[in-house]
Amino acid sequence: MEVIEKDRLALVQEALSKGKEYQQYREMVHALAQEGKATGTDQSEARIDFTQLNDRRMHRWEKTFKLPEDAREQLSNLGSELVFLVLTESWCGDAAASLPIMDKIAGEAKNIDLRIILRDENLELMDAFLTNGSRSIPKLIVLDKNKDQIVGEWGPRPSMATEMVEAFKAAHGKLTDEFKQDLQVWYNKDKGQNILSDILQLLALE
DSSP: OOOOHHHHHHHHHHHHTTOBOHHHHHHHHHHHHHHTOOSSSOOOHHHHHHHHHHHHHHHHHHHHOOOOHHHHHHHHTOOSOEEEEEEEOTTOHHHHHHHHHHHHHHHHHSSEEEEEEEGGGOHHHHTTSOBTTBOOSOEEEEEETTTTEEEEEEOSSOHHHHHHHHHHHHHHSSOOHHHHHHHHHHHHHHTTHHHHHHHHHHTTOO
């Protein structure tokens, strides 16, 4: 049965009380990486390895990504009081690139409150925001606090990466490890600009 908008809003509001601030989430991921663990019940070697890799990737993005001056000016003019609620997991490679950029956006805008929750602890909410029927993460949900409305969603990948993934799936049926490595190379070359552009468009700032 399709989840109606009121139900989705109630699920979002309920999840907010469990949301971590970005720094709290980062500290958790770093601690897990140090301990050889991952979020969730699946403590497979692959998920632990990805958690450790993502900890390093997020650290690099935090140090290297800078908001362009025009984006900073646009964000300073944002009038709405918004919440960015993100569903993710420590092992999610796409999240390692997007979360640090969301944090920079929220930090610059001042009136955006970024909160992060774990997908597998919030499956009812996740199932209300599927991507093509899949529990794909990261998933950004934008809530306007003044209007008490969900005003946008984004994820799991920036628009250009989504086109690359869909084209590869159409040609090969599924994503290969080699393609996933190529995708990470693309993220590094793009330097976060596609993620930034997508989110500014979502906020009607571009």
